Amino acid sequence: MARSHNFSAGPTAVPLEVLNQAYDEFHDFAGTGMSIMEMSHRSPIFRAIAEQTEADLRELLEVPAHYRVLFVQGGASLQFAQVPMNLAGDNGSVDYLHTGLWSGKAIEAARQYCEVRVVASAQGTGFDRVPAVEDWQLNPKAAYLHYTENETVHGVQFAEPPASEAPLVCDACSSLLSKPIDIARHGLVYAAAQKNMGVAGLTVVIMDPALLDRCHGFTPDILNYACISDAQSMLNTPATFPWYLTGLTLQWIKRSGGLQVLHQRNQTKASLLYETLDGSDGFYRNPVQPAYRSINNVPFRLADQALEAAFLREAEAAGLHGLKGHASVGGIRASLYNAISVEAVAALCEFMGAFARRYG
Numbered sequence: 339m340a341r342s343h344n345f346s347a348g349p350t351a352v353p354l355e356v357l358n359q360a361y362d363e364f365h366d367f368a369g370t371g372m373s374i375m376e377m378s379h380r381s382p383i384f385r386a387i388a389e390q391t392e393a394d395l396r397e398l399l400e401v402p403a404h405y406r407v408l409f410v411q412g413g414a415s416l417q418f419a420q421v422p423m424n425l426a427g428d429n430g431s432v433d434y435l436h437t438g439l440w441s442g443k444a445i446e447a448a449r450q451y452c453e454v455r456v457v458a459s460a461q462g463t464g465f466d467r468v469p470a471v472e473d474w475q476l477n478p479k480a481a482y483l484h485y486t487e488n489e490t491v492h493g494v495q496f497a498e499p500p501a502s503e504a505p506l507v508c509d510a511c512s513s514l515l516s517k518p519i520d521i522a523r524h525g526l527v528y529a530a531a532q533k534n535m536g537v538a539g540l541t542v543v544i545m546d547p548a549l550l551d552r553c554h555g556f557t558p559d560i561l562n563y564a565c566i567s568d569a570q571s572m573l574n575t576p577a578t579f580p581w582y583l584t585g586l587t588l589q590w591i592k593r594s595g596g597l598q599v600l601h602q603r604n605q606t607k608a609s610l611l612y613e614t615l616d617g618s619d620g621f622y623r624n625p626v627q628p629a630y631r632s633i634n635n636v637p638f639r640l641a642d643q644a645l646e647a648a649f650l651r652e653a654e655a656a657g658l659h660g661l662k663g664h665a666s667v668g669g670i671r672a673s674l675y676n677a678i679s680v681e682a683v684a685a686l687c688e689f690m691g692a693f694a695r696r697y698g
């Protein structure tokens with residue numbers, strides 16, 4: 339079996355151990371003669387999987403015991419709307435930090451529900467940083483402050499959650515479970531599974547129950563966090579197979595040593611790649627200020643942009659998949675999520691060195 343080195347921004351690689359386990363259990367889960375996909379979400383077997391997944395997520399992320407964990411559908415993009423629908427409150431004004439493409443989309447979605455104040459934007463410098471805290475125009479009375487922990491397209495990541503009097507809402511779609519995060523500092527954290535913790539179809543929402551009081555009014559039950567929480571995320575049929583796959587992935591993360599160990603490995607991977615970029619005498623260039631460089635997504639350009647098509651073609655031929663940059667910024671992007679091995683990144687760096695020698 340030949341497995342590609344997969345640097346796709348998502349969906350992306352799933353750990354081989356997880357794929358193998360799912361394969362082994364595919365036709366007959368635990369002697370039931372049925373696939374997980376064929377079972378009722380209300381069956382004792384699926385309920386046990388759902389509960390174990392939540393318990394493992396709580397353990398790995400050290401989620402405060404009173405926080406709610408919801409398993410929903412619609413991706414992180416639905417959260418762009420669902421967050422303001424539920425949390426803006428009456429006459430709500432909400433604060434957003436604008437640090438790249440994804441926070442921009444979150445802002446546009448929120449504008450349809452409430453008054454959005456952009457507290458700070460890095461647009462003027464091409465989204466190469468998190469704007470300096472001194473320049474943020476925070477509204478302490480905002481219904482919440484939203485930030486995007488890791489900008490998947492621009493490769494910008496927060497070093498720390500922002501300090502905020504308003505409840506902090508975090509789009510952690512491309513970084514949740516790639517490193518520890520202080521959940522207790524947040525009112526709500528959301529992430530879709532297809533980056534660091536499974537496959538497309540499942541989205542995790544972790545929230546402070548103090549915010550549940552706001553979820554009323556025009557929000558339909560199916561999108562209302564309070565209703566979803568009351569129904570243990572089974573108001574309707576949940577995405578059972580992705581939920582199961584996330585459960586297997588969380589067990590793999592635990593076997594791998596947990597988030598501290600994964601974080602170290604992710605930092606090692608990112609350092610390898612940034613050193614290759616910075617040591618290339620300008621052949622390659624990552625535009626992000628070093629303090630804000632992402633460990634999850636590394637966008638870069640070639641000094642001679644006309645060579646980028648050849649770079650992508652030759653990389654693909656060398657078994658290095660998914661390196662094309664997002665359409666909005668072009669160039670190259672390597673995503674280094676949890677399932678990507680150090681060896682895969684080393685192979686990429688070796689390829690980059692050889693390519694630079696050949697064309698430099």
Ligand SMILES: *Cc1c(COP(=O)(O)O)cnc(C)c1O
Pocket residue numbers: 348412413414415416440486488489490509510511512530
């Ligand atoms: C991928 C991503 C999204 C969108 O996720 P979908 O599941 O496709 O809706 C939102 N925010 C960030 C930071 C992302 O990386």
